[in-house]
Structure formats: structure tokens, C-alpha cells
Amino acid sequence: MAKSPSAMGGQGPAIWAIDPWASSAGRMQQLLTDEERVRLAVIASIVRFKKRAVIYREGDRADAIFNIISGVAAAYKKAPDGSEHITAFLLPDDLLGLSEEGKYTNSSKAITPLTAYRLPLPALRSRLSKDAALELHVICKLCQELRQAQRHGFLLSQRRAISKVVMFLQLLEQLQAARAEQVEEIDLPMDRSDIGEYTGMTLAAVSRAFRRLIARGIIKVRNRRRVTITDRDAFDKIAGHPIEPGHGMSNRAS
Amino acid sequence: MAKSPSAMGGQGPAIWAIDPWASSAGRMQQLLTDEERVRLAVIASIVRFKKRAVIYREGDRADAIFNIISGVAAAYKKAPDGSEHITAFLLPDDLLGLSEEGKYTNSSKAITPLTAYRLPLPALRSRLSKDAALELHVICKLCQELRQAQRHGFLLSQRRAISKVVMFLQLLEQLQAARAEQVEEIDLPMDRSDIGEYTGMTLAAVSRAFRRLIARGIIKVRNRRRVTITDRDAFDKIAGHPIEPGHGMSNRAS
DNA sequence: CGGCCGGTTGAGTACAATCAATTCTGGTGG
């Protein structure tokens, strides 16, 4: 069971985003109507990827985009020296497969086991040009991704490692809060080095930042993948206030 | 004269971008047909801003988007400590005014004197939903902005100041090359501190990076605003190779 | 039990931030 889309509670591709124009109190919503999802399902196939599998590579001919059903993916770029920079984490109902001149502009890999719809571009394009409402929904999603990318840039512009990590956690928390009812625990599907590649710091620096947050009683970690924020005030203060006054080694609580 | 759109050689709003699907050899093209531009001109008004003027502020009710006719703008976010982070520079034919839930998600200011079309959102929205071709063009433009934002993120993830500055120059050069025929000199409409806010470094660090590039004979600057690349090999090598082996103070050419 | 992988920790170094002069540039008015 739970193999066919409908059995999984989904009738086809899905796009969740915040409408850039309507006000919806920070809640994401399903942008596609059931009918649209069915129409898209006709041209889609379902594909699966194992953890760490590459979904597509930068420069490959872009013949399809993907719509995540379950799991987490990362879009990344490889620097000539071999290091990777993650440009985005993609969650269920996100779109994946940005292209330019018919070629993918970044690579993409599965962070967890992944299921996705695969939408061939030619079919999608002709579908789009016939359906103005569907196009508008795609526009909404792209606006959302753009905001996300700008927010990522803001995170990267932070100088202090601890600020970056806190902003990263905020990001994840809000994403998860916008989808689920209640999140008192943040889920980290990616490992420390993935976080490092996203935040532009080394694995070691990520680890140290986490440890410092724990030492100050601001967060608590369980499974290495489940984090709770225990001091919201301090947490928000660090995110907002990159240069914390009195940040020195005088941790009066140690 | 030169007041009405047609007299300025433009028939209305314009969107330049690279089609994500067709292959066009890195050249940007006008996405809108003359007819579309006229239809948009009907709902648009022309606005002017002086250098350093704020176009809109984060959190303002988003009632319009802007389409730059001439000049350069910057989208930015202000950190609680007062410092600003520039998320994008916007050139002629770019769109400006990203919103979420009816509010602008960032502020925006004119870097140079600026002329732009102002497109009220309600009118634009109803126009969009009636015109599938136009929507597709907006989608193209958004993809382009998304790529640009990801590239910016990649730049920000670089550790060495010199790499950031070189990547920044590459960015500008390619933008200008995609529009004009030939660019042997890069134009920097923004000042050093703007560059610092975009690249996530201080004004002083930007200056030092420029000086080092000049000292190594890699670039030459004239007006503070006109830069020539004099050693393309070294230039590209720095952009690509963040951690240059033998990077020390032994600059054999000094 | 041993190896492996992800994560943590330590010592030393390199780089950019900071803060504070100082110089350069372009524009203005005498």
C-alpha cells in the first residue's frame, strides 16, 4: 500500500507556498486544485532516489523538473577545488531542477531517501502555456524560492558562526511550522557537514557553534537530528543581533 | 521630450532575460512582444527617483512592482543593528518589488538616478491571469533572478575577500556583456561600501582587495567606476580557485 | 571485536574586522 499517489493522500504533483499577494498569516497552502494536480499527474512519473544519490548534475541537459513527494534534497554547486556549496534544501512539495539554456544550473542530491514526481519539460511547457491559473501558481512558488534564496544570502552575510547557525535553525523551524501544526522540536534531516556547506562554514565550526549554544542553555539536542530551543529570547537575540555585546569568554554559567 | 514611453525608444515595460529552456548562447533577449509592452504600458506610470532615494521599505504594503527603465537600484535588508545587506543590484529591464502576504520582503533604494515603470499590483494581476504568454515570460524572469540569487549566495560563501571581489566583477561583467555588444571596461555604478554590503565584507576589506588585484596587475581602475581586467588568466583562476596554493606574502611581482 | 563514519575537541595560524588616521577626488566658489 501507499504506493499509488492517491493512496498516499495525494492526487498528483503538489505545490505548497505562501501566496505573495494574499495574506495568510504565514501559513503555506496547496496552490494547485485537485483538477490541476490530476492534469499534471498525467504527464508525470514517479521516481525514487537513495540517500546521497545524485538527482541530476550541473550542465546536464535539462529534460525534466522534479516535484518532491517525500524526503529532502539539496541543490548544490561544486567549486573547481572540489568543495561543494549547498544553495538550497528542498522539502516535500518543492520544485527542483532550475535550468538555463536547456542545461541544469546546479547539481542536486538526495539528503534522505527521496520520492518525487518527474515532469518532462516539453510536456510541462505545453501544459503551462494552456493553463493561465497553473502558471500563476508556478509564479507564486518561484517568488517563494526567491525570497528563500535572499534569506539564505542574508544568513551567509553574517560574520559570526553562531549567528549563522541560529538563523539556519530559525529557517528550518519556520519551514516546518508553515507545514505542520505544531513544532516544538526542529528536525535536522541533514548532517553537520551539509549544514556547513549551506552556511558557508566548516564542519568543525558548525559543531563548535552547536556546542556553544548548548553550553549557554539556548538549545538542547537529542538525536543529533532533533533540536529544541530552550531559551527563545537569547535565541532570537543572537539571530537578530550579530554583534552581541559582552560576547566574550566570560561565560558566567560554566 | 523623452517623456512618453514611445519617445524614449521603448514602447512600455520591458523584461530582459535568458530563456531557461531555449539555447541562446548566453545572450539575453527581450521577452515581451511589442503588443504585450503596450498592454502593460496602459496600466503603468513612470516614476523617477534621485540617487540614494528609498523606493519602498520592507514591510510596506506592496501595492505595485517596478520595472526599471534606466539607472541602477539595490534591494536590501536591514539588520536590527542597523547595518544593511544588499541582496541584489537591479539593472534596466529588471523587475523590482518582491512581496509576501501583501508586504514587501525587502527595502529598495536607487544607487543612481532612476527611472522606472510603476505597475499597480491589482491591475497587473488581472492582466496576468488573462495572458498566458505574458505569465510565461514572468516565469522566465523569475528563474533568472533565482539563478542570480543563488550565484550571489555562492559568492557570499567564499571565504577570501579577493575571491568575493573577483566573483563580483565577473558577475557585473557578464550582466553587462549580456546586454551590450562589447565590454572591455566594467562599469561600477555603486560605491565601495555598496559593494561591501553586497559581498558581505567591510568597506576597508573591499578596498584592500581591489588594491591587491591592482598590485598583482590583474585589474586596472580608472574613475573608481571603470575597471579593466588586464590578466584574464589570473582573474579566472582566483574566482575559481578560492584557496590558491602559495597564496602567501611572496608576491614575486611587487 | 574492529573498523568506519559522523561528530567533537585542541593548538596554532591566517585572514578580515575594527578603529582610527590619512590621502585622494571631484566639485564649488573665489
Added chain:
DNA sequence: CCACCAGAATTGATTGTACTCAACCGGCCG
């Protein structure tokens, strides 16, 4: 045409933070 001014850019000295490299831990799986 030149002297002067204000803003932009450069430079210097010092400090802080994250990187590097490398050792070490702890759980998990064969």
C-alpha cells in the same frame, strides 16, 4: 585657474574569529 572642502577611498595597527590539521570519541554494523 586655483584654493578649498566634503565625501570617498586608502592605509596602518591591533584584535578576534573561524580555518586548518590532526587527534580523539562514540555509536553502529559487519
